[in-house]
Amino acid sequence: MKEQPEVIVCVGTGGVGKTTVSSAIGMTGALGGKKTLVMTIDPAKRLAQSMGIKELKNTPTPVPLKALQQCGQPIRGSLDAMILETQTTFNNLIKKYSSSPQKADAILNNSYYHYVSGELAGSEDYMAMEKLYEIKKDYDYDLIVVDTPPARHAINFLTAPNRLIQLISSGVLKWLIRPSTSMSMIGFNILNRAPQKIVKLLKSYVGLEIVEELTEFFSEFNDLYSGFKSRAKEVHDLLASPRVQFYMVTAPTREAIEEAVYFYSIMKGYEIHFAGFIVNKIHPLLYNDAGRAQSSRIIRTLDQDDPLRITLEQTLTMDSIALHDQELIAYLKSKVRSQKIAYYLSSxxxxxxxxxxxxxxxxxxxxxxxxG
Ligand SMILES: Nc1ncnc2c1ncn2[C@@H]1O[C@H](COP(=O)(O)OP(=O)(O)OP(=O)(O)O)[C@@H](O)[C@H]1O
Ligand SMILES: [Mg+2]
Structure with missing residues (x-):
């Protein structure tokens, strides 16, 4: 029997239906009796909209499922939803790993912190995975479904914990400042180890206040290295565990399928459990082979403006779109041949x-x- 996932992460390119499918998987969990959470990293409001919630918060909010009575669905489990706010997550991490509340306050109130936490290479991606880890640990959900922004970005989530570990190991100052930012030109390595003379020079160059604030920031931040590093390792291990399954959502267009194949080839290189493809927005087939041939025969016997002919022509056109969808699915399967990969089709x-x-x-x- 297939292992039951505790976390499902939906990735995919833009507009294929990641948010919709994530919500639907969340619904599957709730219908099946699981205590379920759908979390979105995407700032778009669609998850809230499709679930009938006004606004998503950074903490789980129950989805009102009363409306489901309309479609006759008894819900045995529960469904919550939330959005990940990376800044709040970052602040909470600082609080967690600071040696005292005073030190945490010193960092959080340092004006440079806000600049750094926004500019930190990969911090957004890392914080998203960090929050997933935190929720997984602190709440007792049976299932968490994660909706991600379009693929190019989503791949970054997979690498974020490792990048963070590497960056911390290689020296936090390098990690803190992206090479492209103007602040890096000041050279923080110098700042930290510099003889007083250089610091003095810098002070006259960029201003005393800034230098003091930066020096203070880095010395406070020093405390956090080891906490951050072991935490990043735990986040990495969670993502690599078989309890976390990744699905690629795609849609039946040539472009979307090609991109899905491409991203699959990249994801294969990561230490994650890629469970399968979900091809969303499939057009329904209206005929079987015999019915299709028969309709074509009937059309030939009817006048151009005969309403029956027009209707049959329309249904045949829709059916040919559905046939094209099937060809694209077959193409996807031919490109990705692995027995471990599942395919799901949603209409x-x-x-x-x-x-x-x-x-x-x-x-x-x-x-x-x-x-499962
Ligand atoms: N099965 C479906 N049938 C009809 N419409 C759908 C289906 N799935 C998604 N949609 C619609 O397609 C649009 C895009 O869907 P969605 O927002 O879920 O995609 P996404 O991959 O999350 O997009 P983004 O990359 O912008 O985050 C929405 O208007 C949604 O309502
Ligand atoms: Mg989306």
Missing amino acids: LIMDRELMNLCSLVTIAQALDGIL
């Missing part, structure tokens, strides 16, 4: 206006089996 919900909890259930039903 295009025709009435866009209906993208609500009940349509999520329809998508969820197509994904049945994804949770």
Whole structure:
């Protein structure tokens, strides 16, 4: 039997349906009796919208599932949703690893901290994974589904903990300042080890206040190295564990499928459990082979403006789009041949206006089996 995932991460390129599918997987969990959380890293408001919540917070908020009575779905579990705010997560980490509340305050109130926490190479990506780790540890969810921003960015999440470990190991000053930032030109290595003379010179160059604030910042931050490093290792280990499964969401267009194949080839290189593809927005096939041939025959016997002919032509056109979808799925499968990879197909919900909890259930039903 397939191992039941505790975390599912949905990645994929822009607009293929990552947010929708993540919500639907969350729904699958809740329908199946699991205590479920859907968390989004994407600042777009779509997750909140599709779940009927006004605003997502940085902490789990229950999704009101009463609306599901309309589509006759008894919910046995529960569904929460949240958005990851990286700045709050960063602040909390500083508090956690500072040796005293006073030291934490000194860093948090240092004006340079806000600049650094925003500019820190990879900090956004790392903080997202850090928050996942924290939630996983502090709450007792059976299932956490993570919705990510478009793929190019999502790949960064996978590397973030390792990058952080490496950067810390190689010296935090290098890590703190991106080479491109103007501040790096000041040369913080010099600042920390410099003889008083150089510091004096710098003070006259950039101003006493800034130098003092920076020196203070780095000396306070020193305390945090080892805490940050071991934490990053734990986050890395969580991402690499089989309890965390990655799915690539894609859609039946040539471009989206090619990109999915490409990103799969990159993800294969990481120490993660890639569980499968979810091809979303599949058009339904309207005919089988015999029905298709018969409709074509009937069309030939009808006048150009015969309403039946027009209707049949329309359905054949829609059917040919669905056939094209099937060809693209076959192409994807031919490119990714691995017995460990699962494929799930979720249909295009025709009435866009209906993208609500009940349509999520329809998508969820197509994904049945994804949770083991
Ligand atoms: N199965 C579906 N049927 C119909 N519409 C869908 C389906 N899945 C997603 N959509 C619609 O497609 C649009 C994009 O979906 P969604 O926001 O989930 O994609 P995304 O991959 O998260 O996008 P982004 O990359 O911008 O974060 C939305 O308008 C959504 O309602
Ligand atoms: Mg999205």
